[in-house]
Amino acid sequence: MNRLIPVTQVTPSSPPSRASSKIYPRSFSGIYRKIRMGGGAILFALYFGTVWLNWGERQAVLWDIADKKFHIFSATYWPEDLVLLSAILIICAFGLFFITAVAGRIWCGYACPQSVWMWIFLWAEKLAEGDRRHRMKLDDARLSQAKILRRLLKHCLWLLISVATALTFVGYFTPIRALVPDLLSFNLSGSALFWVFFFTAATYVNAGWFREKVCLHMCPYGRFQSSIVDNESLVVAYDAGRGDPRGSRSRGADHTAQGLGDCIDCEMCVQVCPTGIDIRDGLQMECIGCAACIDACDSIMDKMGYEKGLIRYASHNELNTGVRNILRPRLVAYFLILVTMIGLFSWALATRPLLTLEVERDRGLFRYSGSGLIENSYLLNLTNKSNETRHTFIAVYGAEGFNMRGPDGVTLNAGEQREIPVVLEKDPSSILSAVTEVSFEISSFEGPDGRVVARTTFLAPTPIER
Numbered sequence: 001m002n003r004l005i006p007v008t009q010v011t012p013s014s015p016p017s018r019a020s021s022k023i024y025p026r027s028f029s030g031i032y033r034k035i036r037m038g039g040g041a042i043l044f045a046l047y048f049g050t051v052w053l054n055w056g057e058r059q060a061v062l063w064d065i066a067d068k069k070f071h072i073f074s075a076t077y078w079p080e081d082l083v084l085l086s087a088i089l090i091i092c093a094f095g096l097f098f099i100t101a102v103a104g105r106i107w108c109g110y111a112c113p114q115s116v117w118m119w120i121f122l123w124a125e126k127l128a129e130g131d132r133r134h135r136m137k138l139d140d141a142r143l144s145q146a147k148i149l150r151r152l153l154k155h156c157l158w159l160l161i162s163v164a165t166a167l168t169f170v171g172y173f174t175p176i177r178a179l180v181p182d183l184l185s186f187n188l189s190g191s192a193l194f195w196v197f198f199f200t201a202a203t204y205v206n207a208g209w210f211r212e213k214v215c216l217h218m219c220p221y222g223r224f225q226s227s228i229v230d231n232e233s234l235v236v237a238y239d240a241g242r243g244d245p246r247g248s249r250s251r252g253a254d255h256t257a258q259g260l261g262d263c264i265d266c267e268m269c270v271q272v273c274p275t276g277i278d279i280r281d282g283l284q285m286e287c288i289g290c291a292a293c294i295d296a297c298d299s300i301m302d303k304m305g306y307e308k309g310l311i312r313y314a315s316h317n318e319l320n321t322g323v324r325n326i327l328r329p330r331l332v333a334y335f336l337i338l339v340t341m342i343g344l345f346s347w348a349l350a351t352r353p354l355l356t357l358e359v360e361r362d363r364g365l366f367r368y369s370g371s372g373l374i375e376n377s378y379l380l381n382l383t384n385k386s387n388e389t390r391h392t393f394i395a396v397y398g399a400e401g402f403n404m405r406g407p408d409g410v411t412l413n414a415g416e417q418r419e420i421p422v423v424l425e426k427d428p429s430s431i432l433s434a435v436t437e438v439s440f441e442i443s444s445f446e447g448p449d450g451r452v453v454a455r456t457t458f459l460a461p462t463p464i465e466r
């Protein structure tokens with residue numbers, strides 16, 4: 001049976017120093033950094049690029065709040081499709097559980113926007129102020145022209161990234177091709193200006209100032225990861241059996257003869273850690289699984305002529321027994337549930353009606369027409385959710401003797417919603433009850449869902465009341 005891995009809360013043994021209260025991650029290189037940069041570049045390209053794509057006459061991905069429509073390439077979703085969008089969120093959440101059970105917080109380390117933007121901000125900081133040692137020196141240095149200029153450059157870079165991020169984000173809700181010229185010509189609407197300002201501030205503060213604190217104190221995912229990972233989950237782990245006892249030694253020295261393990265206690269793994277923890281203390285809540293410590297330690301192992309992997313992706317059981325067991329029942333169950341959910345969602349998406357009809361009866365009960373007929377008024381709400389023009393026919397059925405006043409057909413453009421007022425009338429002598437069920441039907445030769453029916457009622461005075 002799989003036991004959950006206890007996540008350690010490591011309490012510092014000494015009061016926090018300046019160096020421990022502010023984290024100065026050291027830059028490093030290695031295979032995992034390359035993977036993260038490649039992944040980050042793809043995410044950046046998707047985020048900043050998708051918003052500029054067009055699909056026909058409109059923006060390809062646009063949450064049109066004013067028209068209450070969500071366009072994503074060829075598909076358009078309406079408020080009543082929110083259940084499908086909620087399903088996407090549930091599938092994503094479950095997918096995250098699954099990935100966490102397989103490989104811990106791999107999402108946090110490689111794809112979470114907070115991490116990706118934090119790395120970008122760290123890169124900008126390094127560009128302006130230098131690497132870890134220089135930044136620490138700069139913090140300690142007296143105020144000078146050089147210090148002010150470096151700080152200014154850093155904050156300008158941060159602001160530039162923040163504004164671009166915010167503009168792009170708002171561009172997913174307001175067409176970006178109008179948003180940018182409006183901003184540059186100071187014609188932006190008050191609400192758009194507010195949201196650009198708000199997201200600029202949020203990006204700047206989150207990625208520039210809060211950084212790892214968002215992961216440590218604000219993100220709930222880190223809190224419940226310990227209930228998802230188990231002894232077979234791959235997590236970033238220090239091989240204590242191989243590394244301990246730790247101690248410095250000269251290169252080429254026979255450390256086994258000195259009674260030392262492979263860890264030279266250089267603390268490079270701590271210095272590169274964006275959350276400032278020591279992975280050698282065990283899996284901790286603060287670890288975002290970025291693998292920076294793996295890259296750093298591998299480069300040290302290389303220099304020392306030792307085998308890489310003192311810190312590596314490994315499961316708790318693998319470290320203890322040397323056996324890796326990825327295919328466990330819990331994971332298979334997660335996988336099957338995930339596949340079933342994706343299957344059901346795809347089926348719901350494929351069979352989603354693209355032509356819809358809603359009928360709203362006039363609030364008034366009924367009235368007599370000039371020719372003595374009884375009439376009820378209705379508002380037919382027709383929506384064409386497809387990307388093609390639909391020619392529709394409107395009819396009423398379900399009871400004999402009704403006459404419909406109103407158009408017997410309309411042409412709906414792609415994504416168009418139209419309200420059609422119609423009146424039903426009937427000779428009072430043929431009405432037997434106060435409430436008669438009737439149905440409106442719209443039909444179209446185009447598309448697979450060619451016939452849509454909506455029920456309503458026809459009200460009339462009872463024969464006694466007449």
Ligand code: SF4
Pocket residue numbers: 238243262263264265266267268269270280296297300310311
């Ligand atoms: S980087 Fe590797 S060798 Fe250096 S302290 Fe960390 S675990 Fe030990």
Ligand code: SF4
Pocket residue numbers: 236269272273274275276277278279286287288289290291292293294
């Ligand atoms: S311990 Fe290693 S994997 Fe975890 S956050 Fe720090 S550097 Fe990243």
